[in-house]
Amino acid sequence: MILDLFNYWIVVILMMVGLFIIVARGNLVKKIIGLNIFQTSVFVFYISVGKVQGGSAPILSDSIEVYSNPLPHVLILTAIVVGVATTALGLALVIRIKEAYGSVEEDELQVIDNQ
Amino acid sequence: MLIHLPILQVIIPLLGAPLCLMVKGSRFVWGFTLLVSLLASMISVALLWQVEANGTLSYALGGWQAPIGIEYRIDILSAYLLLIVSCMSTIVLLGGYRSIEKEIPVSNQSYFYVAYLLCLAGLLGIVAAGDAFNVFVFLEISSLASYILIGLGKDRRALWASFQYLIVGTIGATFILIGVGYLYIMTGTLNMVDLAQRIPSVSESTTVLVAFAFLIVGVCLKLAMFPLHVWLPNAYAFAPSIVTAFLAASATKVAVYLLFRFSFGVFGIELTESILPLHEVFIGLGLAGVFAASLVAVFQQNIKRLFAYSSVAQIGYMIVGYGLDSVAGSMASLLHLFNHALMKASLFMALAAVVYRLGSVQLKDLAGLASVMPWTAAAIVIGGLSLVGVPLTVGFVSKWYLVLAALEQDLWWVALLLVVGSLLAIVYVWRIVEQMYFAPSTSGDQSDGTREAPIGLLTALWILVIANIYFGIDTRLPVGVAELAAEHIFGGRL
Numbered sequence: 387m388i389l390d391l392f393n394y395w396i397v398v399i400l401m402m403v404g405l406f407i408i409v410a411r412g413n414l415v416k417k418i419i420g421l422n423i424f425q426t427s428v429f430v431f432y433i434s435v436g437k438v439q440g441g442s443a444p445i446l447s448d449s450i451e452v453y454s455n456p457l458p459h460v461l462i463l464t465a466i467v468v469g470v471a472t473t474a475l476g477l478a479l480v481i482r483i484k485e486a487y488g489s490v491e492e493d494e495l496q497v498i499d500n501q
Numbered sequence: 502m503l504i505h506l507p508i509l510q511v512i513i514p515l516l517g518a519p520l521c522l523m524v525k526g527s528r529f530v531w532g533f534t535l536l537v538s539l540l541a542s543m544i545s546v547a548l549l550w551q552v553e554a555n556g557t558l559s560y561a562l563g564g565w566q567a568p569i570g571i572e573y574r575i576d577i578l579s580a581y582l583l584l585i586v587s588c589m590s591t592i593v594l595l596g597g598y599r600s601i602e603k604e605i606p607v608s609n610q611s612y613f614y615v616a617y618l619l620c621l622a623g624l625l626g627i628v629a630a631g632d633a634f635n636v637f638v639f640l641e642i643s644s645l646a647s648y649i650l651i652g653l654g655k656d657r658r659a660l661w662a663s664f665q666y667l668i669v670g671t672i673g674a675t676f677i678l679i680g681v682g683y684l685y686i687m688t689g690t691l692n693m694v695d696l697a698q699r700i701p702s703v704s705e706s707t708t709v710l711v712a713f714a715f716l717i718v719g720v721c722l723k724l725a726m727f728p729l730h731v732w733l734p735n736a737y738a739f740a741p742s743i744v745t746a747f748l749a750a751s752a753t754k755v756a757v758y759l760l761f762r763f764s765f766g767v768f769g770i771e772l773t774e775s776i777l778p779l780h781e782v783f784i785g786l787g788l789a790g791v792f793a794a795s796l797v798a799v800f801q802q803n804i805k806r807l808f809a810y811s812s813v814a815q816i817g818y819m820i821v822g823y824g825l826d827s828v829a830g831s832m833a834s835l836l837h838l839f840n841h842a843l844m845k846a847s848l849f850m851a852l853a854a855v856v857y858r859l860g861s862v863q864l865k866d867l868a869g870l871a872s873v874m875p876w877t878a879a880a881i882v883i884g885g886l887s888l889v890g891v892p893l894t895v896g897f898v899s900k901w902y903l904v905l906a907a908l909e910q911d912l913w914w915v916a917l918l919l920v921v922g923s924l925l926a927i928v929y930v931w932r933i934v935e936q937m938y939f940a941p942s943t944s945g946d947q948s949d950g951t952r953e954a955p956i957g958l959l960t961a962l963w964i965l966v967i968a969n970i971y972f973g974i975d976t977r978l979p980v981g982v983a984e985l986a987a988e989h990i991f992g993g994r995l
Contacts, residue, residue, distance in 0.1 A: 408668060421671055428678055435686055458685065461634055465678060468641045472671050475645055479652055479664045486657035495661055 393434035400427035412492035414483065418476045425469045432462040506551070507560040507573040510544045510583060511629050511639075513537060514622035521614045527607065531598045534614040538594050538621060542587035545625075549580040549982070559631070567631070568692035574631030578986040581835070582628045582758045585842050589750035590621050593846060596961025597743040600853045604741045605653055613653060617747070620646035624755045633681045633691045633767070636759065637674060640723070643755075644670045647748055651740040662735035669732045673722030676715045683712035684767075696767050704772045713772070716763050717779075724756035726820055727790030730813045737809035742853030745805060749812055750846035754838045757819050761831065764823075765990040783824030788918050790817030795925035799932070804855075804862045807929055808848050811888060814922070815841045821915065822903055829906035832980075832987035836902055839979045840887075840895035843972065847965035848884040851877050854954030854962060867933065869942025874953050878937045880966045885930035887969045890923045894973040898980070 400423055407420025436458035444456040484490050487498055517537035524530045552558060552575055560573040575583070594617075605613045623643025630636050648670070652663035685691055687708050688699040703709055718729075725733040733753075737745045764779075791814045798810035815837070822834025852862055854877045859866055871878040887894035890901075900923060907916040953959065972979055 428675055432682055476667050483660045
C-alpha cells in the first residue's frame with residue numbers, strides 16, 4: 387500500500403523538509419536551498435501525476451496503445467524555469483546583502499538593523 | 502485589430518520590457534515606458550467599453566479553441582481590474598521621472614524600467630488569463646519583477662525586505678501551483694470555465710477541498726491578508742517611492758481579484774458557502790487585520806511604513822466584504838479595490854515628493870512641511886481624509902457600501918467595528934497633519950532651499966487627488982462597474 391504511493395510519500399517528505407529548512411535555518415543561502423527542495427517536491431508531484439500505469443512516452447507510434455499524459459510534464463517545465471529564475475534572483479540578493487551588511491545570517495542582520 | 506485587444510493588453514508591456522534596453526538616455530527610456538503603459542491603459546478602456554456593450558470576451562491564443570488551447574477571458578471583473586492596474590501604472594509613471602532619476606542609480610535605470618514593465622505585464626496577464634496555470638506563470642513574472650523593483654531601494658534594508666518577500670512570495674506561488682495540480686488531477690482541465698463546470702460533480706472529494714485550501718492560502722500570502730502580511734510593511738517602506746506607489750495601487754488589488762476569481766468563479770458559490778465555514782473566518786480575520794494593522798500604524802515613526810500598515814488594514818476591509826459572501830459585500834469590496842488604489846497611489850506619490858525634497862520620511866522631519874510644500878501637504882491631507890472615509894471622498898463611498906452590506910445581513914456588530922476601525926485611521930492621519938501644519942518648522946528647512954516638489958510629480962499627484970474627490974461625488978463609474986462585476990461573479994457566469 388505504501389509502496390503504491392511511493393512517489394507521493396517522497397513528495398510529502400521533501401515538501402516538509404523544504405519548508406522546515408526555510409523556517410528553521412537562519413542562513414540565507416540555506417533558506418534558498420530549502421526553497422528549492424520545496425519547489426522540487428512539487429515538480430516531482432506533477433511528474434508523478436502525468437505517469438499512466440503501463441503507458442509509454444507520449445510519442446505517436448502504431449505499436450503503442452497507452453500513452454502517459456504529457457501535459458503535466460510540459461507544465462512543470464515552465465515551473466522549473468520559474469524556479470531557476472527565483473533561485474538566481476534569490477542568490478543575487480544574498481550577494482548584495484552580504485556586500486551591504488557583511489553577513490548572511492538572519493539573526494545578525496536583525497541585530498544590525500535594530501542598531 | 503479590435504479582436505486582438507485581450508492579447509495586446511498583455512503582450513505590449515511584455516514586449517516593451519526588453520525594448521527598453523535598446524533605448525538610450527534615461528529621459529527616453531522613461532518616455533518609452535510611459536508610452537507603453539499609456540497604450541496598455543487605452544486598450545483597457547477599450548476592453549471595458551467592449552465588455553460593457555457585448556458581454557464577456559474570449560480570445561483563443563494561437564487560434565486553438567478553449568478548452569484545448571489557452572484562453573484569455575475578459576469579463577466585466579477582469580476589465581475593471583485591467584483598467585485599475587494599467588491606469589494607476591500610467592499615472593504613477595507620469596509623475597515618476599524625477600523621483601526615479603533621483604532614487605535609482607543611473608546605471609540601473611533602464612533595468613528599472615524593464616522590471617517595471619515586466620511587473621505590469623505580469624499583473625495584467627494574471628487578470629486576463631482564463632487558464633489556471635497561466636495565472637501561476639504571470640503571478641511569478643510579476644512577483645520576480647517586483648522583488649527586483651523593491652531591492653532597488655536606496656536603503657540596504659530594501660535588500661533584506663526584498664529577500665523576505667521573495668521567500669514568502671515563492672511559498673505562496675508554489676501553494677497556488679499545488680492547488681492547480683490537485684484541480685487538474687480531479688478534473689483533467691486547467692481552463693477556468695471548464696473547471697467551474699466540472700468541480701461540482703467532484704466537490705465532495707477531499708482533494709478538491711485541499712486544492713481550495715492551497716489556492717486560498719497561496720493567494721492570501723500574496724494578498725498580505727492579516728496574519729500573513731509580515732512581508733508587506735518592510736517591502737513597501739524601503740522600496741523606491743515610485744515602486745511603492747505602483748505596487749500599493751496594483752499588486753495587492755490583483756491578489757484580491759484572484760481570491761474572488763478562484764472562490765466564486767472557479768470553485769463556485771455552493772462549495773465556498775456550504776462546505777467550508779469561510780464566511781466567519783474571513784470576516785474575523787478581516788476585522789482583526791483592520792484593528793491590528795491600524796493600531797501598529799499609529800505608533801510608526803516612518804510614514805511610508807505607517808501607510809504600509811494602513812494598506813494591510815484597508816485590505817482587511819476588502820476581506821470583510823469578501824467574507825460577507827453576498828452581492829452587496831462583494832460589490833463593496835470591489836469598489837474598495839478601486840478607491841483604495843486611488844488613495845494609496847496619491848498618498849505614496851505625495852511621499853515620493855517628500856522624499857524627493859527632504860530625503861526622509863521620518864515623522865519628525867515633516868515638521869512645518871505645509872509652509873514649504875503646501876501642495877504636497879494638502880494632497881496628504883486629502884488622501885488621509887479619504888483613508889479615514891470622510892464624506893465627499895472615495896473612502897466614504899466604499900465604506901458606506903460595506904456598512905450597508907453588513908447591515909443587510911443584520912451583522913450590526915461588524916458594521917460597528919468597521920466604523921470604529923475607521924476612527925483609528927483618524928489617529929494616524931492626524932499625527933501627520935499635526936506635524937505638517939502645527940509643529941514649528943525645524944530651522945534648517947528654509948535655508949537649505951526646500952521648496953515645492955517638481956511640477957511633473959505634482960501634476961500626477963493632483964490628478965490622483967482630484968480623482969479621489971471626483972469619484973467620491975460622481976460615483977457612477979466605479980459603483981456601476983463594481984455592481985455589474987459582483988452580480989456577474991454571483992450569477993456564476995464566468
